[in-house]
Amino acid sequence: MEIPYTTQPRPDTGLYNAKVGIWLFLASEVMLFGALFSSYILLRVGAEPGFWPHGWLNVPVGTANTLVLITSSITTVMAWASLKMNNFSKFKFYHACTILFALTFVCIKSYEYHDKFTHYEVALANGKFVDGHMKENKLVMKDGVLTGYAVFSGHEVEERSHLYDLKKHHTKGHEEVKVEAAEIKRMDTYGPWHNTYTAIYFTLTGLHALHVIGGALVIGFLWGPGSKLFRTDPERFTNRIEISGLFWHFVDLVWIFLFPVLYLL
Amino acid sequence: MSDAHAPEHFSHHVRRYLYVFYALIFGTVITVGASYINFGTYSWNIAVALVIACGKAFLVAGYFMHLISERKMIYGILAFTAFFFVGLMALTIWHYHDFPMFTSTH
Numbered sequence: 428m429e430i431p432y433t434t435q436p437r438p439d440t441g442l443y444n445a446k447v448g449i450w451l452f453l454a455s456e457v458m459l460f461g462a463l464f465s466s467y468i469l470l471r472v473g474a475e476p477g478f479w480p481h482g483w484l485n486v487p488v489g490t491a492n493t494l495v496l497i498t499s500s501i502t503t504v505m506a507w508a509s510l511k512m513n514n515f516s517k518f519k520f521y522h523a524c525t526i527l528f529a530l531t532f533v534c535i536k537s538y539e540y541h542d543k544f545t546h547y548e549v550a551l552a553n554g555k556f557v558d559g560h561m562k563e564n565k566l567v568m569k570d571g572v573l574t575g576y577a578v579f580s581g582h583e584v585e586e587r588s589h590l591y592d593l594k595k596h597h598t599k600g601h602e603e604v605k606v607e608a609a610e611i612k613r614m615d616t617y618g619p620w621h622n623t624y625t626a627i628y629f630t631l632t633g634l635h636a637l638h639v640i641g642g643a644l645v646i647g648f649l650w651g652p653g654s655k656l657f658r659t660d661p662e663r664f665t666n667r668i669e670i671s672g673l674f675w676h677f678v679d680l681v682w683i684f685l686f687p688v689l690y691l692l
Numbered sequence: 693m694s695d696a697h698a699p700e701h702f703s704h705h706v707r708r709y710l711y712v713f714y715a716l717i718f719g720t721v722i723t724v725g726a727s728y729i730n731f732g733t734y735s736w737n738i739a740v741a742l743v744i745a746c747g748k749a750f751l752v753a754g755y756f757m758h759l760i761s762e763r764k765m766i767y768g769i770l771a772f773t774a775f776f777f778v779g780l781m782a783l784t785i786w787h788y789h790d791f792p793m794f795t796s797t798h
Contacts, residue, residue, distance in 0.1 A: 440763065440765045441763045441764070441765060442763050442765055442766070446766075447765060447766075447769075450766050450769050450770070451769060454769050454770065454772070454773040457773050457777055458773070458776060458777065458780070461776075461777045461780050461781070462780065464781075465780055465781065465783075465784040468781075468784050468785070469784060469787070472788050486724065486727075490720065490724050493720050494717065494720060497713065497716045497717060497720065498713075500713075500716075500752065500756055501709060501710070501712075501713040501756075503756075504709050504756050505706065505709065508702055508705060508706050508709065511702050512702050512703075672756075673757055676752050676753070676756045676757045677757075679752055679756075680749050680752050680753060683745050683748045683749050683752065684742075684745050684749070686720075686723070686745075687723055687727070687741040687742070687744075687745055688741075691723065691724065691727035691741060692727070692737065692738050692741055
């Protein structure tokens with residue numbers, strides 16, 4: 428059975444069906460991310476004064492990832508334009524670039540996640556706090572008692588609030604801080620469990636990264652085995668590229684807001 | 693967007709896509725630069741960053757997603773989306789000023 432309106436516009440909508448479908452899907456995606464942005468606002472305005480983090484994320488790395496995603500958007504639209512100009516080899520080139528940029532984005536994001544999962548905040552028995560990456564771990568739990576020591580590359584601060592604005596309170600570079608087990612009152616990493624900021628950061632960027640991976644899989648299929656359709660039905664294939672491109676641009680659009688909200692403000 | 697362009701006509705589109713790409717790169721640089729400037733209050737920094745982000749979003753949606761020349765049907769779908777999205781954000785902001793009587797304010 429022939430699927431109707433894959434290339435020809437439907438008389439009542441003036442569009443081929445997949446285009447209406449993708450826009451309806453994107454409308455639902457706006458509400459999905461909208462709900463999470465709304466949660467972000469609620470968490471941020473509800474935070475105790477001085478306890479919403481500033482400077483916790485690496486701005487140059489985030490900027491680089493933003494540029495990677497923007498560049499992947501232009502290669503996506505150029506891939507579609509190449510098909511419109513009947514240049515299949517250029518389409519192949521541009522979409523190969525899109526896939527590479529998508530992988531680059533995910534790799535950079537993974538590096539950032541790893542950085543957070545290996546970053547510790549240690550509350551000391553004397554009321555001070557040590558913050559940094561663990562360089563040496565000689566901590567041993569024996570019969571329910573923690574013994575040994577750990578060395579961190581970071582800072583020691585008087586109050587926890589000082590960790591929430593690193594730009595303001597830490598002008599000097601990292602230093603090595605040795606912490607004895609007996610001094611440790613509480614210790615955890617900057618994972619999603621750390622506070623409401625890391626919770627919403629991992630939720631928003633994790634959901635976004637899933638979209639990047641999903642989009643890259645679809646684009647990868649259309650670049651590889653799916654591209655056979657171009658030989659038999661070029662117009663339908665071009666429409667598929669347009670639809671996957673619309674999704675990809677939406678992913679880019681979400682990141683345009685995520686970047687300043689999470690990294691800069 | 694019309695889907696029946698001749699290949700030679702498309703070179704105009706390609707040039708436009710490249711200009712949009714350069715504008716997006718420039719917008720990203722401006723966003724980062726503006727975050728290091730003190731605009732007086734932090735609210736102004738947030739406003740400036742969001743205005744730049746909206747400008748970039750307009751470029752992506754308008755040109756890469758071809759919304760500047762789409763069919764009415766798509767605009768209809770997006771009008772509903774915009775209504776509910778704005779409603780969601782308005783409720784979120786409204787809650788900030790909505791306190792039970794005789795309780796502390798921000």
